Amino acid sequence: MVTRSLQVQVYSLAFFTYFGFYVSREPYSLVKMTLLKTWAPFNGPDGWLLLGLLDTAGLATYAIGIFIVGYLCEKFNCKHVLIIGCFAAGITTIFYGMANYWNVHNYWYFLVFRMLNGFAEAFGYPTLIKMLDHYFCHEVARDFIMTAFGSCKFLGIIIGCVISSLSVSFSDKWGTCFILCGLVLIAIGVLDMFLLPSLPPNSAPLVDETTPILANKDQKDVSSTNEAENVKEPQDGTAPIIQTDGQTSETRQQENLGNKETLLEALRLPGIIEYAIHLFFVKLSVYVLYYWIPTWFESLTLQGVQISYVLSCWFTAVWGLGGCVGTLLIGLAVYLTELYGVFSTAFAALASVFILSLYWYSTLSTASLVIFLVILLCVGITQNGPYSLASACMPSAINRMQTGRNEKLVGMATGIIDGFGSVGAIFGPLSGAIILQWTTYGWGLVFLLVAVSMFVAASVLSRQVYLESKRCRAELEEVNSEEI
Structure with a gap:
């Protein structure tokens, strides 16, 4: 147990x-x-x-x-x-x-x-x-x-x-x-x-104790299946593991076909492609800063002080602290409202504003260290919140809202969304390196890339925002009609 x-x-x-x-x-x-x-x-x-x-x-x-x-x-x-x-x-x-x-x-x-x-x-x-x-x-x-x-x-x-x-x-x-x-x-x-x-x-x-371990429409099929399979009870009290003695080539072909059908079914889940593209641009943006922002800090002079390696470490920690806060805030928000698209879009759009503000403020000769760190904290909050939400719970949430819970679809949806995100993560650091190596615009263009990526990430969820807003209005009208 x-x-x-x-x-x-x-x-x-x-x-x-x-x-x-x-x-x-x-x-x-x-x-x-x-x-x-x-x-x-x-x-x-x-x-x-x-x-x-x-x-x-x-x-x-x-x-x-x-x-x-x-x-x-x-x-x-x-x-x-x-x-x-x-x-x-x-x-x-x-x-x-x-x-x-x-x-x-x-x-x-x-x-x-x-x-x-x-x-x-x-x-x-x-x-x-x-x-x-x-x-x-x-x-x-x-x-x-x-x-x-x-x-x-x-x-x-x-x-x-x-x-x-x-x-x-x-x-x-x-x-x-x-x-x-x-x-x-x-x-x-x-x-x-x-x-x-x-x-x-x-x-x-x-699973719940009331749910049968083996569910089948025909009890006879279950009995015959049990004869051909060994059901072993794990030592830690979890659900039994079913191990088969062998597998025919026909069965393997059926499983391969089933995997293909599962992929197609997962791709048809409403919103999955949008969230996959969303995570692509979010992770591209996050990983550019994750791998390059400490280096940018060491190129800055704030209040007449050249930022050292030690200060760069602590500034990066502030960005990480923002990530912790943003992750918890967006997680609590969607738990209470189930407005995944609304909060992902809001955080990503705000992130693009804060990112540009951070770079612009750093160029001012009168820039205050305290205000700089506050903007940096806001960047961490708004940029990393959608990243954690999309990668950690969106595949399961999309699947649950459409099918109840299909284990194969959860895994496949996770692969689709995280797969797109991983591609964005790969391109992120390289994009920053190419800009810094081969252009004369330097950090300004890097931050523009990061901000535009977050804006695109917000834009691709516009349909989800519309659908969630429509659902909220319908629920509100239903509540009002019941009260009347």
Whole structure:
């Protein structure tokens, strides 16, 4: 039997684990200016492009890894897959930082470990989402639970920035922050090894006790099926796992056809294409700032003070704090109203305004540091709220509103929306690098790209806003008629 305390344990460890993955990612964006100034081959004329290609390579292997890890989750124990990912991501992060201690200046060294790290980072999201879906799929507040889970990303950014800023107090090497952040993720992997419950492969989401484990219109078919299958009871009290002794080629062909039909059915879900395009532009915008905003901070002078590496870390933490607040705000808003399109559009549109305001204000000679940080916080709130909502709960919400709950459609809808988002994430950092390397407009054009991307993300949901507004008016009229 799954108790509330077990749910709290799983959620806490899942939150803490994905937080650790983001801690280990943060140094890659924080040390860019240091590399551009002091470390070959990045301090040459092509430094911006070389760093952008590293980010793109890491994100590309991450996107490939997502599909592979999704398959591994269905074949092996999710807990074991997750722990391997924690160790692999932590170790590759450490080796990247060791280039500073070993005086490595070979670009291929950085490229190989950046790609290996991107692949290892992919072990976190699919495994943790499967665990959370297993334990929370029937919770009334599931949308808020899953969206709130996204705040761990930004908490990881904050702590990663703090660790990176403090590392300079006892070391003058840029590689130290990589080593420390990698060790944090490895330590979390050890913690999961002892405390995280196992989730066997092919485990079905938990169901109500009143729901039959095997539902079939013909009871005779169920009996004959049970004779050909072994039903094994897991040790952790979850729903039984059905394991078949064999599978004919005809059955496999039917399953392949079923997968194709599931994809087509998922694509026909109202709103899924719009939210997929929405997440593409949101993640493009978010990832440009995520990978380049610390470098931009170090190019600024505010109130006569040149922003240092340490201040850049703390400024980035403010942006991450905004992400935490925005994630919780939009999650609570849609939980209370179910107006997904309205709040996604409002946040994205406001983000485009705040992004342009942030850059414009930074160019003023009379710019106040306090006002600058307030605008930066607003950017984090409005930009990252739609990101967490679209990636964490929209596939399930779209499917639930249309079909009740179809497990295959949830997975397929997640793949469609996150797949589009991953493409946007890949193009984001590279776009920033190309602008900075080959144009004379520099940061101004980068921020214009980020703002326009958020505006387009808001625009593509205009039909959803109309439909949700229409639904609200109909519900309000119905309530008024009942009162009369």
